[in-house]
Every structure is written in C-alpha cells, then in structure tokens.
Amino acid sequence: MVLKRFFGIFSMLFRRRKLIKLGFYGPVNAGKSSLANRISKDFTGEETFNVSKIPHETREIQIKEKVRVKKGNKELDFNLIDTPGIATRIDYTDFLKHGLSAKESKERAKEATQGVIEAIKWLENVDCVLIVLDSTENPYNQVNITIVGNLAARKIPVLIIANKVDLKKSKIKKIESAFPQYKVVGVSALNGKGMDNFYEELFKLVR
Amino acid sequence: MKRGITIQFIPHKEISSLNSDNKIKRILKIVKENKIVILEGKLRPDEEARLIEITMKQIDRKFKGIEIASLEESVSFDFIYRIKSNLAKMLLGDKFGLSIIGPASLVKEIKKDPSKIELMMNK
Numbered sequence: 001m002v003l004k005r006f007f008g009i010f011s012m013l014f015r016r017r018k019l020i021k022l023g024f025y026g027p028v029n030a031g032k033s034s035l036a037n038r039i040s041k042d043f044t045g046e047e048t049f050n051v052s053k054i055p056h057e058t059r060e061i062q063i064k065e066k067v068r069v070k071k072g073n074k075e076l077d078f079n080l081i082d083t084p085g086i087a088t089r090i091d092y093t094d095f096l097k098h099g100l101s102a103k104e105s106k107e108r109a110k111e112a113t114q115g116v117i118e119a120i121k122w123l124e125n126v127d128c129v130l131i132v133l134d135s136t137e138n139p140y141n142q143v144n145i146t147i148v149g150n151l152a153a154r155k156i157p158v159l160i161i162a163n164k165v166d167l168k169k170s171k172i173k174k175i176e177s178a179f180p181q182y183k184v185v186g187v188s189a190l191n192g193k194g195m196d197n198f199y200e201e202l203f204k205l206v207r
Numbered sequence: 208m209k210r211g212i213t214i215q216f217i218p219h220k221e222i223s224s225l226n227s228d229n230k231i232k233r234i235l236k237i238v239k240e241n242k243i244v245i246l247e248g249k250l251r252p253d254e255e256a257r258l259i260e261i262t263m264k265q266i267d268r269k270f271k272g273i274e275i276a277s278l279e280e281s282v283s284f285d286f287i288y289r290i291k292s293n294l295a296k297m298l299l300g301d302k303f304g305l306s307i308i309g310p311a312s313l314v315k316e317i318k319k320d321p322s323k324i325e326l327m328m329n330k
Contacts (some may be wrong), residue, residue: 088275178321
C-alpha cells in the first residue's frame with residue numbers, strides 16, 4: 001500500500017507530459033502568427049512571432065515550445081508551430097507596393113518561395129492543425145482546399161479558424177459552407193474575441 | 208497589337224498513365240508557355256501540394272507562379288445523392304471534376320464561388 005502510493009507520487013513527479021505539435025496553416029496574411037501570439041501571450045505572457053501587414057512576413061517555420069494551455073481544470077502542453085503562408089504565386093513587385101526596395105523585395109520573394117516549400121514539408125511533423133483563414137476573404141481558394149485535402153489524407157485533426165471577426169466584412173457562414181465537414185471557430189486574434197470558445201474547441205480537437 | 212489567350216485542354220487519358228511528377232511537369236510546361244490549362248479531372252491533394260512545391264522552385268523573374276482552381280461537386284447531406292456521387296467517384300476516380308491552371312502573369316485571380324469559376328485576367 002505504502003509502496004503503491006510511493007510509486008504513484010514518483011510517477012506523478014516524473015511523468016513526461018505529452019507535447020502536442022500544433023501547426024498553424026493557411027494562406028498568406030490570414031493571421032496565423034497573430035493567433036499564435038495571442039495563445040502565447042494568454043499563457044506565457046509573451047508574444048513570440050513577428051507580425052506585419054506586408055505579405056510573407058513569416059518565411060521560416062517558427063516554434064514556441066512548451067506552451068501550457070489551461071481551460072477550467074484541463075491543461076495541455078503545446079509546441080506552437082507557425083508556418084509561412086502557402087501561396088501559388090509570388091511576385092517580388094508586390095512587395096515594392098509596400099515600400100520595400102527592389103533588393104529587399106527580391107530577397108523577400110526568394111525567401112517566401114522557400115517558406116512555402118518548408119510549410120508543405122512540415123505537414124509530416126504536426127499532430128493537429130489550425131487552419132487560419134481570413135473571414136473577410138473568399139474561402140473557396142484552391143490553397144485552402146489543398147491544405148484541407150492533404151491534412152484529411154494524413155488523418156490529422158483539423159480545426160478551422162475564421163479570423164478577423166472584428167471586421168465588418170467578416171463572413172463566418174461562408175467558411176462554414178465551404179468546409180461543412182469541419183468545425184469552424186470565429187475569433188479575432190487582434191482583440192481576443194472568441195478565444196474562450198476557441199480554447200474549448202482546441203481541447204475537443206486533441207481529446 | 209492584339210494579344211490572344213491560348214487555352215489548352217488536357218484530357219484525362221493523356222496524363223492518367225503518368226506518375227505525379229511527370230503529370231506536374233507536363234502541366235507546368237504548358238503553363239510556362241503562357242497558356243491556360245483545362246485539365247479533365249482533378250489532381251490528388253498530394254499532387255496539388257507537389258505542384259505548389261515545384262512551382263515555388265521554378266519562380267524567377269519571368270515566371271511568377273500559377274493560379275489554380277478545381278471544380279467538383281459541393282458536399283451534399285442528401286444520403287441517396289451522396290451514395291450516387293461516391294459511386295460515380297469510385298468508377299471515375301480522379302477523372303471526376305475539372306481543373307484550371309494558368310500562369311500568374313496572365314491570370315490575376317481565379318474566383319470560385321463554389322460552382323462557377325471566374326478568371327480575372329491581368330491587363
């Protein structure tokens with residue numbers, strides 16, 4: 001009896017918590033890094049990922065390790081894996097419009113193409129995925145369909161995030177009708193709207 | 208000077224015997240000739256991801272990438288209809304549906320919503 005209790009306490013102290021590799025996927029400028037930052041800030045107090053209005057700000061996989069997410073009496077440890085936005089076209093002249101020099105634009109375009117390749121390769125390394133979509137944009141985009149199709153083929157659990165619900169043009173219903181087989185959660189990574197519901201759905205996803 | 212657009216149709220039988228990389232090579236070769244490809248059928252999700260990967264590797268000053276859209280039936284919750292649709296998919300395989308792939312320099316955007324496709328062209 002005493003021995004059993006001893007081993008119980010021992011295993012509680014030294015039990016390794018399972019780390020869930022949570023991937024943030026989606027098209028460019030949908031708010032993947034902003035959402036990852038929101039989660040990171042909610043539970044560690046710090047923002048880790050760079051955010052910018054200039055497309056392809058995230059051009060490499062970025063990981064925030066061991067973020068303990070708590071909801072009620074439940075808690076889980078995540079590695080937040082922020083991936084570059086997936087695109088089918090990259091034109092360096094688009095960056096010139098955002099005030100970058102020709103040299104900077106070409107460099108950014110080159111890095112962005114590498115980033116897309118890296119993001120696709122990382123589909124092999126995630127346990128579950130948040131597909132972050134801009135809810136003001138048309139969801140019937142082939143990039144979104146390709147991401148969803150690849151995750152479904154690998155049987156990776158997916159939660160679709162309709163981000164930017166703080167904006168007037170936001171249409172969650174349209175995303176729900178585009179992906180009726182998935183749970184869609186509306187959030188604003190910017191002001192935190194919908195995050196409580198999001199954490200609840202996140203726990204259901206990894207259950 | 209008048210500028211025309213060439214649309215090239217690829218029937219399913221023309222690429223069905225090719226492996227994924229050769230299929231993608233064939234599509235990209237035509238797209239890089241500044242033509243719009245209409246493909247009978249759909250690429251598999253892994254082939255679409257591979258198409259994006261290979262496209263990214265080939266982007267340079269001249270080639271800015273692609274625009275792609277596939278059309279297939281929307282998901283229906285009608286049980287009988289779903290059985291019929293799944294049966295058709297089983298028989299036809301990836302011949303089911305239609306894909307449009309164009310060069311980004313020519314096609315600004317392909318809008319899909321969800322049963323019609325609009326091609327927005329660059330000026």
